[in-house]
Amino acid sequence: MIVVMKVGTPESEIDRLSAEFKANGLSPEKIVGKHKTVVGLVGDTVDMDALQLQDWSPWIEQVLRVEKPYKRVSREYRQGEPSEVVVSTPNGPVTFSATAPLVVVAGPCSVENEAMIIETARRVKAAGAKFLRGGAYKPRTSPYAFQGHGESALGLLAAAKAATGLGIITEVMDAADLEKICEVTDIVQIGARNMHNFSLLKKVGAQDKPILLKRGMSATIEEWLMAAEYILAAGNSNVILCERGIRTFDNQYARNTLDLSAIPVLRSLTHLPIMIDPSHGTGKSEYVPAMAMAAIAGGTDSLMIEVHPNPSKALSDGPQSLTPDRFDRLMQELAVIGKAVGRWETQPMPVLV
C-alpha cells in the first residue's frame, strides 16, 4: 500500500505513524517529494482495508492499494492456470473452464408446470445444452408479481433431470431453502440481487455444490471478485462467474448493458470460469443471438440462454426468451463461431440409458 500524506504533515506525525505501522508488522519506507511525502508499506497487506488504514492519522490524504484485495480468486493464486469446475450430472461430468469446450445452459426463467419444464428440457438437450436452468424461487421487483412455485417447482426440476439426464441450475434466495434446493440442483445460483448478501455467500461457501455467482447489477468487477472470494474463503472453490448485464444510464431499448468486456478483464484477473447470460443481459430475445455469438468469439466458457416453449405465455421474463425452434437455430449459428475458435465439442456426450 502507498500512504500519501497531506501537504504540511509534521515530521513527528510521520514518525509516529511509521512506528505504528512497524508495530503492526509492516515495513514503512518514506519518499519525500517536492510537495508531499508518501509512505510505502512493504509486507502482507492483502487483508487490510485501505479505507480503514486512512483512519490511522488525520494527516493521511489517500491510501492507494497496490496489491489486489483478493487472493484465492486471483490468477496468481493458481500460478496463471485456469481452474476447472467439474459438475457431475446424470449424463456425465461437465467441465466449466477456459480449457474446456463451451457449455450451454438453457431453460425457462421460471418452472411453471411439469409439461413445460420437461418439454423444454428435452428440446434444449436435443439442441446441445448440458444444463437446464429454471427458477423455483424468483426475485421480483413487485410483491404482487409471480414469486415462483417454490418447493413444488423443485420436484418438477427433479423430474426433468430424471427424464433427460441434464444437470440442473436453480437459484437460492433464502438460506433456509438451501438444503432442499441442494437435493435437486447440481449448481446453486446466487442471483444478481443477492451478490452482496454476504450471509448467503458464507452459507453457500460452506457446502459442496458448485456455485454460479451472477454479477450484481451495479457491482464493479472487483466487488464481484470479492463476493467470489467470500465463497472460496468459506471453503468452496467451485465458483462460476456469470455476467448478466449491468445498469447504466440507458435502458430504453436493451434492459441492461451486457458487459462483454468483462470476459477479457476477468481472464486477466482470475482463474475462475466465465459464463455470459445474454437473455437477462439485454432483456429482449431479438438481441440474444448476436450477443451469444459475440460472447463466444470474445472467449466465454459458457452461455446461459432463456428458452420457453411459449414465451408469450411465460409467467416471467417472456420478452427475453427464445422458442425451442429459435434455440435450435441459434445452436447451429453458435456452432459456426464455436468451431472457428476451437471451443465447440465435437464428441457427443454419453447418452443416459
Add this chain to the structure above:
Amino acid sequence: MIVVMKVGTPESEIDRLSAEFKANGLSPEKIVGKHKTVVGLVGDTVDMDALQLQDWSPWIEQVLRVEKPYKRVSREYRQGEPSEVVVSTPNGPVTFSATAPLVVVAGPCSVENEAMIIETARRVKAAGAKFLRGGAYKPRTSPYAFQGHGESALGLLAAAKAATGLGIITEVMDAADLEKICEVTDIVQIGARNMHNFSLLKKVGAQDKPILLKRGMSATIEEWLMAAEYILAAGNSNVILCERGIRTFDNQYARNTLDLSAIPVLRSLTHLPIMIDPSHGTGKSEYVPAMAMAAIAGGTDSLMIEVHPNPSKALSDGPQSLTPDRFDRLMQELAVIGKAVGRWETQPMPVLV
C-alpha cells in the same frame, strides 16, 4: 396501461388480444393512429407486470404503465396525508413524520466495545440525538475485513440503551438473527446491499418493529418504493426510507453521490417518512456538515450521522465519522437551519430517571 401495437399489426390480432384482455377482467379501448394502433386498458392493473403483458402478443411493441406499480406506499393510499412512524424508546415516544420535528440518529458505524458505545451514546444524547446507531453485524466487501462483533455487540447496545434511554437502530443481515436483534433494537435497519433481498423484506414485514429501509446503491426511486411495498404488503406499515448515496460514474472525491433530490421526489410520491445519511452518502466527514444542513433545508424528516469517539481508530468507516466535539458543533449549526424551517424541537425531551 397503454399497449402500443407494432406497425402493420393485423386487425384480427388486435381483436384476439382484446378478447383476451376482456377475459382477464380488463376493458380494452382501441385508438387507431396514423401509423400505429394503441390499446388502453381500463381496470385495476396495479398488480400487473408490464413486461409480462408484453408477452401476450408478438405484435406488441411496448407496454406503457400509466398507473404506478405501488399501492400501499403511495401518497394517494393515505389521501395525501403523511404517515407517522412512532417509535417507543425509554426516553419516550419519538415520531418520524413530515409533520414532526426533525429526528437525529447518531453513533458509530460498528459497536466496538462497551466503553466506546456508552461514551458515544452519552455524547450524542447530550447533543440532542434521539437514537443511537451502531452495527453489530456489518456487511463488508472483503471477507477478511472486520465483520462486526455480532451477538455480543447486541448486549453492548442494550447497555447503552439502559445508560441513556436512547432508542437503538441496528442492521439485520440474516433473518436467522432477527429475533435476537429485535430483543434489543427499536428500529431494524435493512442495509443498502439487502434492499433487494426479498426474502428478508418479507420476514421483517411479518414482525412488529419499525423498519429503516436504506436505498440500494443503484436502486431507482421506484424500486426502492417497491421494496417498501414488500414490507407493507407483509403487514408492517412502519417504514422509514433512508437515502445513503447512490453509485454514479464519479467516486473520486465523494465515495457516493448523495441524492438529496430524493427528498422532494419521495414527498410527492409517498406518505412514508424520509431520512438522509450524509455520512455514508459522501464517505468523508468533511462533507457531512454541508450535506446535513442541505438535507434539512431540503425537507428531510430525519438525519443519520456517524459519530465515533476516535475516528482514526474506528474498526470501520472512520473516514466518514465525526468526533463527538464536531458533532456538538454540527448540532448547533443544524439548529439554525432547523429553526429557520420550523422543524427543530424546542421542548426538551422528558429525561429518563
Add this chain to the structure above:
Amino acid sequence: MIVVMKVGTPESEIDRLSAEFKANGLSPEKIVGKHKTVVGLVGDTVDMDALQLQDWSPWIEQVLRVEKPYKRVSREYRQGEPSEVVVSTPNGPVTFSATAPLVVVAGPCSVENEAMIIETARRVKAAGAKFLRGGAYKPRTSPYAFQGHGESALGLLAAAKAATGLGIITEVMDAADLEKICEVTDIVQIGARNMHNFSLLKKVGAQDKPILLKRGMSATIEEWLMAAEYILAAGNSNVILCERGIRTFDNQYARNTLDLSAIPVLRSLTHLPIMIDPSHGTGKSEYVPAMAMAAIAGGTDSLMIEVHPNPSKALSDGPQSLTPDRFDRLMQELAVIGKAVGRWETQPMPVLV
C-alpha cells in the same frame, strides 16, 4: 403521442386541451380509465417535443411518445433496407454497410511525424486495413497535454495517403478547421466529446464528405441517433455510427464499458452502418483482440483499431495501441471469425499503381 391526465382533471380542461390539439392539426382521442383519462394523439407528431407538450396544461401528468423522435435515420425510412456509405479512396471505393464485407480502419491515436505515420500506414495496409486513422487535432482532458500537431499533421496524412492509397479518417474539433481537413480526409470524424456539439453537426451535415459519428460517452442510443439525424437533416446522409465505450460506474480495469449490444439495437432501429472501436472502448491493448472478435461475431460492419509502431513512446493513448506485429496477428484471428460469419473480403482490392 399519449397524453396522460392527472387524477381529478376537470372535464372542461380535457375539452379545452382537445380543442387546442385540433387547432394544431392533431386528432385527439380520449380514453376514460378507472382512475385516469388519457388522450391519444393521432397525426404526424415526429417533430413534436414530448416535454414541451407537457406544458400545454398543468393537468398533464405525463406525455408518452409512441412514435420515435427520429425519422431520416430510422430503418423504416428506407423500408428496412440498410444504407451503403461508399467512400472513394485512391485504392478504389470502399463500402460501409450491413450488406458489405467488414472494413478495418487502423492507425495511431495521433499523427506524430512523417516516418511513423507512413510506416504505420504501410503496415496496416499490408495487414488488410482499408483506412488509416490518425489525429491531427486531439481533444485532451488537460490543457497541458499534447494537443495534436494540427495543420502540419494534415500534410503528413496526405503523404501517407499518397504513399499507400489508403483512405483517411481524422477528427474535426473546430468548424474553422473543416475546410482544410476536408482537403485531406476521406471521412470526417466527430469525436465522442463533440457528439452533442450541435453547431458542428449542422456544419458537417452541410458538406459532402462522409461522417464518422462517435457515440458520446454518456449518450443514449436515442440521443446518438438524434445527433445523426442532425447531420442527415442538414443534407448529408453518409453517416457511420461508431461505438467507442460508454461511461459506467466501473472504470478500474477497462477505461470504458464497450457497449457491444449497441450492434443489434442499432441494427433494429437504423439503416446506418456500424463501426466498433475496441481500442478506446476498453482503453487497454490486451483487451482489444477479444473485443474485436466479439464485435465481428456480433455483427459490426467495421472496426477501428489503434496501431502504433512503438506504443510505449506514443504521444497519446499508448496503453490502448497494438504494435504492427500484434495487429498482423490480430487480422489473422479476425479473418477466422470474419469468414465464419461471411463478412470477410476474399477478393484483394485493386492495387494502386
Add this chain to the structure above:
Amino acid sequence: MIVVMKVGTPESEIDRLSAEFKANGLSPEKIVGKHKTVVGLVGDTVDMDALQLQDWSPWIEQVLRVEKPYKRVSREYRQGEPSEVVVSTPNGPVTFSATAPLVVVAGPCSVENEAMIIETARRVKAAGAKFLRGGAYKPRTSPYAFQGHGESALGLLAAAKAATGLGIITEVMDAADLEKICEVTDIVQIGARNMHNFSLLKKVGAQDKPILLKRGMSATIEEWLMAAEYILAAGNSNVILCERGIRTFDNQYARNTLDLSAIPVLRSLTHLPIMIDPSHGTGKSEYVPAMAMAAIAGGTDSLMIEVHPNPSKALSDGPQSLTPDRFDRLMQELAVIGKAVGRWETQPMPVLV
C-alpha cells in the same frame, strides 16, 4: 506520481526506466516491496499524463497520481483564498464568491419575444435577482425542435438589460457567435453539452467576459475542473462553476440527479465560485424550491432559477420553469435560509439612475 511495477520486473528495466525519468527532470525513488517494486517520482509532475507515463515501459502496472492534474483552479494556487468574480452590470458590480452574499440569476430558458423577456426581467428584478438568464442559441436534442431565435434574441436581451439594469447571462454554442454575444452579455455561458468542447473553451478563455461553466452531464468533478483550467490557462480567470444535474441510472421522476455534494467537494478543491441550477438539475418545477433551499444551506454562492411568465406556453423547458408569482414566494423562502446562514444581502443594491 507513483509508478507501480509488475511482479517480476527485471532489475535492469527498473534501472533503465529510472535513468529515463532522470533524463526528464524527475527524481525517481525506489521502494522494493515483498511482491512488487514501486517508484516514486519527485518533481513537478502536474503537466504529466498518467496514462502516457504508463507507456514508458511494458513492465509498468499502474501509474498513480498523487499530485492533482490541475493547478490554476486549485485552492492551493490562491493559498486557500476563494476568488471573487466581480461582474459589472448597469445596476452596479455584482460579486460571485464564497465571501459574498448569494447571487440569484433568473429568467426563461429561451428568449421568446420582447414582451415576455422584459416582463420576466422586471419581475425577477423586483423579487431580488441580479442577473437575467435567457437563451438566444439553444442546444436541443432534436434538429426539429425550436433552436432559439439567435441574433434577434440578443437584441431583446439588450432591451431587457436597458429596461432593468440587470446583468445578462446567455449561452454560446458556436465560437462564430462569440463576438456578437459579448456585445450584449455580461457573463458567457458554456452549456453542459459543450463542457468538453475544448476549441470553444480556448476561445472564451482568450477574451475578457466572465464565464459560467456548466458541468457536463457525465463529467467527473476532476474533468470539470480541468475544463475550467483550460479557460484559466488561456488567460481568463473569471470562471463560475455551475452544477446542473448529472446523468445517473434513474431519470424517471427527476430528469437528472442534482449533485449538491459538488458544493463541499468543490469548496475543498478550488477557489472558484459555485452556482447551482436546480431547474435543469431536477427538470420539474415542483422540485425546484426544495433543492434551491438545500443548495443555500449546503453553501452555494449563487443560484440559477428558470422563470417564465407562462410555463405552459414556453417554447422550451416549460416543465421546469416557475411562474413569476411562484418565484416571488420562493425568494421569500430562500431569504429565510439565506439569512440563517449569513449569505443574504441586507443592503439594497444601488439603483440605476
